[in-house]
Amino acid sequence: MSKRTLRILTLTLWVLFIGSAVSITALFYMVQNDTNGWFGGLPSLEDLEKPDPELSSELLSADGELLGKYYRHNRTPVSYDELSAQLVNTLLVTEDIRFKKHSGIDLKGLLRAVFGKLTFQFKGGGSTITMQLAENLYKTSSANRGTLYDYPSVGQIITKLKEWIIAIQLEKSYTKEEILAMYLNTVEYGSNSYGIQVAAQTFFNKKPSQLTYPEAAVLIGAINAPTRYSPILNPDKAMAKRTEVLYNLHKYGLVSRQEFDSLKQTDFGLEYKVENHNEGLAPYFRKVIARYLLQWTKEHGYDLYEDGLKIYTTIDSRLQTYAEQAMEEHMDTLQAQFNAHWGDDNPWIDEEGNEIVGFLDKAIKRTHHYKSLVKTYGEESDSVELILNRKRQMRVFTWDGEVDTLMSSYDSLKHYKRFLQAGFMAMDPQTGHIKAWVGGINHKYFKYDHVKQGKRQPGSTLKPIVYTAAIDNDFSPCYPVVDAPVTFPRPGQDPPTWTPDNASGRFTGEVMTIRQAMARSVNSITAFMMKQLKPETVVEYAKRLGIESHLDAVPALSLGAGGDVSLYELVAAYSTFVNKGVYTKPFYISRIEDQNGNVIQQFVPETREALNEETAYIMLHMLKGTTEEVGGTGMALDRELRVDNEIAAKTGTTQNASDGWFMGVTKDIAAGAWVGGDERSIHFKHWYLGQGARTAMPIWERFMKKVYADPTLGFTKGPFAKPVKPISIELDCEKYNNFSQPSDSVRMELIDEDEIM
Structure with a gap:
């Protein structure tokens, strides 16, 4: 290559570099000072300094135990100190190995991503953990969309610019440790678990501080596609993804080849249990108190389902446990006696002891299922009765545990009406x-x-x-x-x-x-x-x-x-x-x-x-x-x-x-x-x-x-x-205590006198 050609190439590269820098700077300025609504807004400085992800509100017992949560997305935050070193390492080797060296934007990773797209050899995205956090917190790809978002390719560029701007501000406002914790707190991991605290509890019945490399690899591997890489829904894909993540730990020198070979052979070690409003202590109490809390939060300007409130109750978890145990133990026995007492006869009877005719027909008309069918087919339609009498697979409650069976709606109603109820x-x-x-x-x-x-x-x-x-x-x-x-x-x-x-x-x-x-x-x-x-x-x-x-x-x-x-x-x-x-x-x-x-x-x-x-x-x-x-x-x-x-x-x-x-x-x-x-x-x-x-x-x-x-x-x-x-x-x-009892004549006088009082 001649010197003249080299000079022209160098000059061209400098022009492209300076032109790109000027263009990006101009775009930065235009996005930040968008008066025409082309780009959509950015979070305010106050929002950037105090990000506000949706947080579950927690209901706590008088003795400090978690009774339950109220949430749209089940999320409970943790601090960096509550994360295991294995979890942090697994996140970094998977999502952003240079996280501790950049200030929100990783130019090397960005160039790799751009080059990969141009050459159709994609080897990873250019988004840093901080940029991903910006998307998680402020929904940069879906919220505040300007008119230029009508052009998809332009919209993608604007989204990335917004994430760069927000990432730089986040890096100024928070330490690296705080950003890592915030990121893990905002990610979805599948099975209605948002945030690492809930995910660790849901899949492994552990705290984030207890997670090992294989466990962390399952959760971190699921971040970008929680359904595809779910160990519950797609265990084969989840296992392959876990192996890929574990290999990254070996690749960057955190585990030896021998350790990697050993770790990839282990099973998931799941202790899977999804939190829901039927689980845990005092579910009836939680439901009843929710009505009061919804009214209270409305009057005081809070959102029960996303403001992360802590509601301290008077319930004692030990007394609640004993109450639930006492009811379950007795009602199991009493129901068996009730069933034996009635045998094959139905227990709904009138004052003369005769079975009430048409009891189930009247009862089923009060159910949501019946009302929904009538709304769809009409009250006089034969389809309503056909569907109500059609047997289908269902899981029903018994005192010996849940049972999978074939029942019609009428069968199910009859089954449940035979149960005695209780309150304490x-x-x-x-x-x-x-x-x-x-x-x-x-x-x-x-x-x-x-x-x-x-x-x-x-x-x-x-x-x-x-x-x-x-x-x-x-x-x-x-x-x-x-x-x-x-x-x-x-x-x-x-x-x-x-x-x-x-x-x-x-x-x-x-x-x-x-x-x-x-x-x-x-x-x-x-x-x-x-x-x-x-x-x-x-x-x-x-x-x-x-x-x-x-x-x-x-x-x-x-x-x-x-x-x-x-x-x-x-x-x-x-x-x-x-x-x-x-x-x-x-x-x-x-x-x-x-x-x-x-x-x-x-x-x-x-x-x-x-x-x-x-x-x-x-x-x-x-x-x-x-x-x-x-x-x-x-x-x-x-x-x-x-x-x-x-x-x-x-x-x-x-x-x-x-x-x-x-x-x-x-x-x-x-x-x-x-x-x-x-x-x-x-x-x-x-x-x-x-x-x-x-x-x-x-x-x-x-x-x-x-x-x-x-x-x-x-x-x-x-x-x-x-x-x-x-x-x-x-x-x-x-x-x-030893009253002289009245004679029959005196007794009759007392009765007669009482009758005329």
Whole structure:
């Protein structure tokens, strides 16, 4: 080559270089100062200095355990210090080996990429980790597109220019370590895992700090194509990609050839589990509280699903675990008894005990599936019934685990309607903190919450409110009453009177104290007290004790038949007795922090004085009768719980045993359980099999035994705290326990007198 030719070539190269530099500089300026809308905007300096990726909000227990998350993309950030060295090395050799040497733009890598495209020998992209981070954070290829993006090739160049500009700014604002962590936090890895923290947990049940080279190679290999290189969906491709990544570690001297040969022979070592809203502790609680949090975030200018809030709850993960275990253990056994009891017969029956005709036909019309079919085909179309009766593969819930089977929609509905449902809640009666919340038997298959969302007739669990009104109106626990019929007039109705029966179906004529009567849940004596007090008075006391649901001021309220209430309301009402008469609205959030740990709001419970301290203590004494008096409905509680302990409790069972309840209070915990069918017509044939002492009380019993067996909780047996002032009435009814029973003539006089009251 002649000197003249060499000079011309050198000059040409300099002209091209200077021209390119000037062009790129001009383009940089034009992109940054785009007043015509050709290029689309760039993030503001404030946005560049404080990037804001979508972050999952976390729900935490009182003892610091993660209960669950709220997210559109499941992402939890980690810092550089929480990354293993193997993970960092694997990322660098795969995505950007010169990351620590450049300032956001790798000219060597860029020229390699351009040359590869021109020669059709592509050997990797020119985007650095910082440029990829710019795309992840600010969506440079899809957001803020100007008019020049109508020309695809031009749009690609503009996108790269934007990424260069943003990358340079990121490198000025953050350390290399911070950029690496931010990048790993923003990447998608597949299986609804966004960010390395969630990915490590999803695929390997590990923290990012624990990831090894083979594990890191799987995750880093999936970055650019998480579906194609998924070890779950495409294991062969994922294995080949992992081998390629591991080879890069050898290529750049981080592992020897022998180590590479050994590592590539290992299997994936997966412990795969995708996070979802049905998994983890307290799924019903998480769903119910989400409604409140959505409203709160809307009012305070936050997004629950992407602002990375930390919501600290009052739930104790250990108590929640014991509550879920107690329910599962008992309901598994109870369902087996229910199934054996009914055999091949259907458990939906009317008041005469006959199967309800057309029950499933009516029930299926309330389902989303039916409504969707009607919307598609029309209500009169034969296609609706054909599809509902067509058998198909489905996975169904059983207490022995999920089962794959062939069922039609009608078969499935019948299968699920046969299950008994349940709810359980426990709270600290002094603070109002909810400690455990189990809204149902399985959140994946039964979404309806039976703690707060569900409301049913409370049965005899409402009787203590009748007796609270009595005590507060100068009746003594030792007040004697005859077990005899009590009749209420019903003007203008047919029949014109109402006389409630006892559960036994008979009246003994026995005289007993009202403590004994409440302990045995004698209907006639509660009705007698209702007649003295009037229904309006009882409704007033129910409201004092936190029953917000509507109650009818009718005589039947004495038996808990005047309206539906929630377990949430009843547990709070019973807590008032042990909290010295102060009602505390059940309380489930202690504070909310932003993603930087700043406290946004501290929450305090709502309280009010509902009863005086003496009345509250006397009611504890009354309720203790359930586990102390002969014939008390709580005497079946395990003796291990009752020894050296004071338990204030009440069972409850509604008509036909549609609902079974148990409320139990100790000095430290107030808790309650409800058990019943999905609909009121679903229940045991015989009342005594479905009574609360058999269906609901065992859940409370199992829970409390687990609680007392765990010394880390600090809950101990013992007596209720007595009021500071001496009790003004006599509580020892021993001398009244052997009432002289009235003669038949006197008994008839009492009954006759009662009927005309």
